[in-house]
Amino acid sequence: MTERTALELESVRRCFGSVVAVDDVSLSVAPGEFVTLLGPSGSGKTSTLRLIGGFEELDAGAIRIKGERIDHLPPYRRDTATIFQSGALFPHKTVAENVAYGLRMRKVERPERDERIRQALEIVRLQGYEDRYPSQLSGGQKQRVALARSLAVRPAILLFDEPLSALDLSLRLQLRGEIKRLHDELKFSAIYVTHDQGEAMAMSSRVAVMNKGRIEQIDRPEKIFHGPANEFVFTFIGESCCLPVRRGASEVTDRNGQAVALILQNSLPEGDSRLYIRPSRLKLAAEAQGLPNRLTATIHFIEFLGDMHRYHLKAGALEVFADHAGPIGHDVGALIDVGWRSEDMKVFR
Numbered sequence: 416m417t418e419r420t421a422l423e424l425e426s427v428r429r430c431f432g433s434v435v436a437v438d439d440v441s442l443s444v445a446p447g448e449f450v451t452l453l454g455p456s457g458s459g460k461t462s463t464l465r466l467i468g469g470f471e472e473l474d475a476g477a478i479r480i481k482g483e484r485i486d487h488l489p490p491y492r493r494d495t496a497t498i499f500q501s502g503a504l505f506p507h508k509t510v511a512e513n514v515a516y517g518l519r520m521r522k523v524e525r526p527e528r529d530e531r532i533r534q535a536l537e538i539v540r541l542q543g544y545e546d547r548y549p550s551q552l553s554g555g556q557k558q559r560v561a562l563a564r565s566l567a568v569r570p571a572i573l574l575f576d577e578p579l580s581a582l583d584l585s586l587r588l589q590l591r592g593e594i595k596r597l598h599d600e601l602k603f604s605a606i607y608v609t610h611d612q613g614e615a616m617a618m619s620s621r622v623a624v625m626n627k628g629r630i631e632q633i634d635r636p637e638k639i640f641h642g643p644a645n646e647f648v649f650t651f652i653g654e655s656c657c658l659p660v661r662r663g664a665s666e667v668t669d670r671n672g673q674a675v676a677l678i679l680q681n682s683l684p685e686g687d688s689r690l691y692i693r694p695s696r697l698k699l700a701a702e703a704q705g706l707p708n709r710l711t712a713t714i715h716f717i718e719f720l721g722d723m724h725r726y727h728l729k730a731g732a733l734e735v736f737a738d739h740a741g742p743i744g745h746d747v748g749a750l751i752d753v754g755w756r757s758e759d760m761k762v763f764r
């Protein structure tokens with residue numbers, strides 16, 4: 416709508432038969448912004464990205480790039496470039512020819528084309544690899560060529576479709592850092608699709624959490640993490656323990672109606688509710704003393720997680736787990752105090 420918007424989606428909708436894959440999604444990306452679509456499998460992230468790239472057709476709504484409607488244009492006439500999960504390099508073309516491809520499509524002439532290929536390969540640190548074929552590259556190098564190919568065309572918006580998901584963990588972390596560094600340096604506008612929260616948190620200017628074709632919340636990563644808008648976002652981002660509790664006339668009980676020794680600083684809403692706490696915020700044994708919210712639980716089993724221990728606890732039919740750095744001096748079967756601060760718990764009805 417304005418020149419200040421790199422990309423704008425307005426009430427975008429896409430159905431496949433009776434499945435509403437993208438349901439009334441509105442979103443705008445400012446120039447230089449890196450916006451991530453994060454959500455579980457089937458939440459509509461890839462479909463949204465494919466609508467922007469022109470690989471799917473809209474059922475309703477509008478898509479604009481730099482203020483111009485583009486949703487009627489074929490992919491090659493949109494000012495976008497997509498980096499796919501598989502890299503999608505041409506196997507019979509060299510690295511340089513792969514990077515040249517998008518530039519040829521856009522009729523960028525030599526010597527400008529050669530200069531852009533040189534720059535793009537330098538940016539992704541692949542100078543000297545110009546004449547290699549994709550089969551002679553590692554998985555990480557292939558994704559860097561795919562990135563160079565997209566960066567070389569300098570599109571209004573870069574579209575990333577889970578580009579790191581096929582790589583092993585250490586390579587994923589390394590490339591995630593590289594994409595972040597490139598974005599800080601080049602300030603390109605991007606939409607990035609992932610179901611990996613770590614990636615979303617580490618790289619994005621803003622994160623849009625998707626569920627069932629809709630955006631549940633869109634905000635800066637810190638706001639999403641510390642101020643989730645609703646129960647879906649809270650439970651999707653980071654681990655949490657859930658205490659489903661029922662507030663009866665006189666006491667708090669678990670769902671089986673069994674009384675639980677649960678002391679809460681603030682009263683729960685009437686009726687059924689779900690109380691959530693991050694496992695790192697539950698304090699155990701001596702550390703629980705003096706905290707306003709408490710319950711007494713038995714240690715069911717203990718897992719060693721490397722830099723901490725995870726205590727699985729039972730109180731009646733309630734099950735929670737708490738992470739603690741180092742052992743707490745109590746073993747399986749022991750009855751211990753569990754406590755937490757009020758600001759560390761979330762209650763949803």
Ligand SMILES: Nc1ncnc2c1ncn2[C@@H]1O[C@H](COP(=O)(O)OP(=O)(O)OP(=O)(O)O)[C@@H](O)[C@H]1O
Pocket residue numbers: 431434435436454455456457458459460461462463610
């Ligand atoms: N071509 C298609 N035909 C039929 N249904 C489709 C098609 N593409 C997507 N869907 C359905 O649309 C919904 C959204 O799918 P989409 O791939 O956009 O989700 P996603 O969040 O990207 O999931 P994933 O992380 O698994 O890739 C799903 O229910 C999916 O089964």
